[in-house]
Amino acid sequence: MTRPATSAAARPVVRPDLLAPSDVARLGGLEVTTQGVVDGFLAGLHRSPRRGFSVEFAEHRQYQPGDEPRYVDWKLLARTDRLYVKQFEEETNLRAMLVVDASASMAWRGADDRLTKLDYAARLMAALGMVLLRQRDATGLITFDATVRQITPPRVRRGHWHTLARVLGDLQPGTTTAADIALRQVVGALQRRGMVIFCSDLLMDPELTIKALKFLRHRGHDVLVLHIADPAELDLARGEETRFRDPETGRTVTLAPSDWATAYRETVDRVVREWGGACRAAGIHYALITTDMPFGTALGHTLDAR
Amino acid sequence: MTFLFPWVLVGLAAAAIPILLHLVERRQPPERAFPAVRYLEDATRDQRRRLKFRHLLLLALRTLLVVLVVLAAAGARLHRAVPLGAHTPMALVLILDNSASSGAVMDGEPTIEALRTTARAVLERATPSDRLWLLLADGVARPGTAKELLARLETVQVIPDRLELGQAVRQADALIRNAGRRGEVVVVSDAQRSAVSPVEVAADMIVLRPAAVPPRNRAIAVLEAGNQPWGGQGGRVAVQVVAEDTAAVAARLTAGNSPPRDLLLTPGVPSTQRIVLGTPGWHLIEVSLPADELRLDDTRQVAVQVARPAGVTWSSRDRFLDAALRVLIGERRLLEGGGASIGRLGAGPSIVVPPEDPALLGALNRALEARGSSWRYGDVVTAPAQSDSTGLLPERVAVERAVRLVPSAGGRRADTVVTVGGEPWIVRSGDLVLVGSRFEPTWTDLPVRAGFVPLLDALASRVVHGAPALPSTLVGGRLPLPPRVTRVVGAGVDVGVEGGSTWSPPAPGNYWLLAGLDTIGAISTGIDPRESALARATSAELEEAWPGAVVADLTDGASRTFAAGGRGDLRPLLLLLALLTLIGESLVAGRIGRVR
Numbered sequence: 001m002t003r004p005a006t007s008a009a010a011r012p013v014v015r016p017d018l019l020a021p022s023d024v025a026r027l028g029g030l031e032v033t034t035q036g037v038v039d040g041f042l043a044g045l046h047r048s049p050r051r052g053f054s055v056e057f058a059e060h061r062q063y064q065p066g067d068e069p070r071y072v073d074w075k076l077l078a079r080t081d082r083l084y085v086k087q088f089e090e091e092t093n094l095r096a097m098l099v100v101d102a103s104a105s106m107a108w109r110g111a112d113d114r115l116t117k118l119d120y121a122a123r124l125m126a127a128l129g130m131v132l133l134r135q136r137d138a139t140g141l142i143t144f145d146a147t148v149r150q151i152t153p154p155r156v157r158r159g160h161w162h163t164l165a166r167v168l169g170d171l172q173p174g175t176t177t178a179a180d181i182a183l184r185q186v187v188g189a190l191q192r193r194g195m196v197i198f199c200s201d202l203l204m205d206p207e208l209t210i211k212a213l214k215f216l217r218h219r220g221h222d223v224l225v226l227h228i229a230d231p232a233e234l235d236l237a238r239g240e241e242t243r244f245r246d247p248e249t250g251r252t253v254t255l256a257p258s259d260w261a262t263a264y265r266e267t268v269d270r271v272v273r274e275w276g277g278a279c280r281a282a283g284i285h286y287a288l289i290t291t292d293m294p295f296g297t298a299l300g301h302t303l304d305a306r
Numbered sequence: 307m308t309f310l311f312p313w314v315l316v317g318l319a320a321a322a323i324p325i326l327l328h329l330v331e332r333r334q335p336p337e338r339a340f341p342a343v344r345y346l347e348d349a350t351r352d353q354r355r356r357l358k359f360r361h362l363l364l365l366a367l368r369t370l371l372v373v374l375v376v377l378a379a380a381g382a383r384l385h386r387a388v389p390l391g392a393h394t395p396m397a398l399v400l401i402l403d404n405s406a407s408s409g410a411v412m413d414g415e416p417t418i419e420a421l422r423t424t425a426r427a428v429l430e431r432a433t434p435s436d437r438l439w440l441l442l443a444d445g446v447a448r449p450g451t452a453k454e455l456l457a458r459l460e461t462v463q464v465i466p467d468r469l470e471l472g473q474a475v476r477q478a479d480a481l482i483r484n485a486g487r488r489g490e491v492v493v494v495s496d497a498q499r500s501a502v503s504p505v506e507v508a509a510d511m512i513v514l515r516p517a518a519v520p521p522r523n524r525a526i527a528v529l530e531a532g533n534q535p536w537g538g539q540g541g542r543v544a545v546q547v548v549a550e551d552t553a554a555v556a557a558r559l560t561a562g563n564s565p566p567r568d569l570l571l572t573p574g575v576p577s578t579q580r581i582v583l584g585t586p587g588w589h590l591i592e593v594s595l596p597a598d599e600l601r602l603d604d605t606r607q608v609a610v611q612v613a614r615p616a617g618v619t620w621s622s623r624d625r626f627l628d629a630a631l632r633v634l635i636g637e638r639r640l641l642e643g644g645g646a647s648i649g650r651l652g653a654g655p656s657i658v659v660p661p662e663d664p665a666l667l668g669a670l671n672r673a674l675e676a677r678g679s680s681w682r683y684g685d686v687v688t689a690p691a692q693s694d695s696t697g698l699l700p701e702r703v704a705v706e707r708a709v710r711l712v713p714s715a716g717g718r719r720a721d722t723v724v725t726v727g728g729e730p731w732i733v734r735s736g737d738l739v740l741v742g743s744r745f746e747p748t749w750t751d752l753p754v755r756a757g758f759v760p761l762l763d764a765l766a767s768r769v770v771h772g773a774p775a776l777p778s779t780l781v782g783g784r785l786p787l788p789p790r791v792t793r794v795v796g797a798g799v800d801v802g803v804e805g806g807s808t809w810s811p812p813a814p815g816n817y818w819l820l821a822g823l824d825t826i827g828a829i830s831t832g833i834d835p836r837e838s839a840l841a842r843a844t845s846a847e848l849e850e851a852w853p854g855a856v857v858a859d860l861t862d863g864a865s866r867t868f869a870a871g872g873r874g875d876l877r878p879l880l881l882l883l884a885l886l887t888l889i890g891e892s893l894v895a896g897r898i899g900r901v902r
Contacts, residue, residue, distance in 0.1 A: 117341075244337075
């Protein structure tokens with residue numbers, strides 16, 4: 001008994017960016033799967049009227065001692081016999097900084113078939129970093145929990161994505177959250193106006209965080225807040241009385257979810273509205289991303305917000 | 307507070323169960339990591355204090371529920387009446403006064419209806435554990451369940467009897483004493499002052515009586531025709547009305563077939579009316595008043611027999627007898643000369659007195675025996691004594707000397723007309739009347755007493771005319787019927803009877819006594835005149851007559867019954883509270899989010 005042959009043309013095209021995040025994770029490690037996600041996403045993007053991040057323009061600068069020889073425009077040297085460097089390409093592209101929350105609360109998932117918020121954020125940031133780098137946008141990464149865990153400066157060179165992917169892949173959940181400290185570190189990393197993508201579950205002090213985000217906005221950066229949430233955080237699963245413990249603070253609340261699902265949903269909606277309202281008021285883009293959302297969709301939301 | 311089952315109070319330890327469950331429940335929930343605890347806190351913060359209060363309230367309600375159920379199971383009782391508390395099983399005698407006076411119309415309906423309503427309310431408060439009696443004016447205490455007595459209550463009618471409340475209360479008290487449990491006598495009555503007599507009652511007692519002023523009432527208290535039979539010249543009837551005032555009362559007198567005669571009678575003052583009924587035979591005389599609120603006493607009847615005067619002979623040597631008979635002859639009650647012999651044994655009807663000489667008693671006895679007398683003379687008794695009151699001789703006379711009357715063959719106690727010290731003094735045997743003493747002051751003071759002449763009149767008529775049966779009684783009283791009576795007809799009654807038995811007139815009116823087709827007598831009855839006096843005893847009078855009695859109004863007094871001993875069964879109240887607590891617990895539990 002043989003299985004019927006299936007032609008390649010008849011085989012459905014699988015776009016990893018539209019797969020369930022957990023399915024994508026099963027396909028392989030972060031570095032392996034991100035390529036497929038981004039390729040799928042960008043393929044879809046070409047068929048769409050959506051435009052890229054950056055606007056390309058060129059500028060030459062006279063060579064100065066200390067400039068890397070690889071940026072010297074040899075053709076111009078041949079024609080004019082003067083040394084110019086193509087520094088303009090790098091400096092005129094977008095400089096983006098990915099700020100990823102790696103606190104303990106991010107290492108949670110509401111169901112076994114879903115990624116933790118941290119895993120999801122890592123993959124989403126890896127994909128976003130790849131998209132940015134393919135557009136020649138210098139992309140950096142800051143991970144934080146109670147303190148800044150690691151800073152990877154924005155770079156656009158080949159292989160930089162692997163650096164980002166390695167950092168994101170090795171990311172381990174920390175302790176509590178202090179986003180304002182990490183966001184203020186961005187100021188030092190982005191000397192010029194750029195883009196800050198803040199990826200967190202926003203289970204933190206809203207006032208301090210909004211204040212820090214406003215500060216970045218004040219410095220001329222475009223700020224995008226990606227609010228990562230597990231679906232189980234948005235809707236309380238009905239069930240018997242449970243003692244809920246905050247993995248960061250250790251605080252507990254005992255209640256019967258069945259009795260409080262409605263009130264909880266209203267509270268979450270209010271919180272989301274407050275975050276969105278506060279961000280919009282400060283000129284900050286805000287998007288709510290749930291961990292069951294395909295990465296392609298999440299990237300699309302991110303671009304829409306942008 | 308006392309308990310029927312004190313050992314059940316051990317169950318109060320179960321009151322700790324809700325608290326323990328509460329504490330255990332706090333530790334039992336599974337723990338689960340959840341980053342958005344701050345959202346849970348936000349969601350519950352507003353209601354947290356209220357929920358905490360509700361939670362404590364829920365705990366309190368559950369504990370209270372256990373306590374209430376345990377107390378109810380233990381049979382908690384108070385030593386006083388409690389609202390909603392069922393009474394302990396007890397004995398209760400309900401005296402419902404359906405005597406003649408309860409027929410008086412008050413506020414448009416007979417008083418008995420208001421009494422019935424209150425009695426119904428009393429019985430409806432009874433529980434199946436109670437022992438109950440319903441005592442009516444007929445003096446019969448009817449035991450039964452509340453349901454049975456309620457059914458009986460609906461059939462209770464006004465009867466023309468008199469209810470002596472004191473006697474009824476004593477009877478009820480005895481019933482309760484024999485019941486062996488705490489009890490209560492409940493009197494539902496119009497509380498006539500004339501019906502109240504002092505009684506010491508051991509049981510608790512409640513008197514429920516109307517508060518309204520009783521209606522004015524006028525009644526014919528007396529209608530008497532005197533000695534009978536009447537002669538052709540007629541006779542006199544005595545009429546007396548009673549009322550609460552002295553204003554003259556119009557009445558109508560009807561005698562036989564004569565035209566009605568209107569009378570104007572003064573209450574409390576006897577009036578004598580002369581009536582001529584020429585035709586020999588039986589005649590009915592009736593006096594009636596205009597209708598008022600109590601109809602039973604507005605009409606009275608009496609039967610009169612009219613016959614020719616009896617002819618008598620006597621010895622003029624008997625001074626006192628001679629004087630009395632001449633009075634009767636002058637009154638045309640008797641005729642001089644004839645077959646009846648007075649003072650000695652003659653050939654015909656005779657009134658016989660003992661001879662002066664005791665030695666002649668033997669000859670007299672033999673003569674009496676020859677005449678077929680069932681009585682004879684015995685020993686001479688010289689001990690002073692007094693006669694016992696009878697209808698023929700109402701006043702008591704002194705008897706210094708007498709010859710004992712002894713029954714011989716066929717002699718019956720029923721033949722006795724007058725007794726002295728319980729012994730026969732005047733007896734009748736056929737057409738013979740034997741008197742134990744001579745009509746002389748040395749034997750008895752009867753000849754010098756006012757009752758001598760009427761007694762002679764009655765005795766002479768009785769021996770000559772065969773003694774018309776004219777017993778008088780009140781309604782409800784039992785009368786011995788003459789031996790020959792076969793039927794009683796009158797006042798809506800036509801029943802066959804056995805001569806010599808007793809019979810009770812069921813209603814006021816006149817009843818003819820028939821022997822075959824012949825009328826041999828009549829019974830004229832009326833209600834007890836005291837039933838016509840509707841004036842009510844005051845609360846003070848009732849409390850004085852029945853110390854400790856609670857006097858209350860008919861309309862709201864029923865709620866005070868079944869409080870004997872003041873013990874209140876708390877079980878219904880506790881169970882009601884438990885039910886309310888359960889409802890409250892359900893409401894609170896439904897609202898609560900059980901947040902801690």
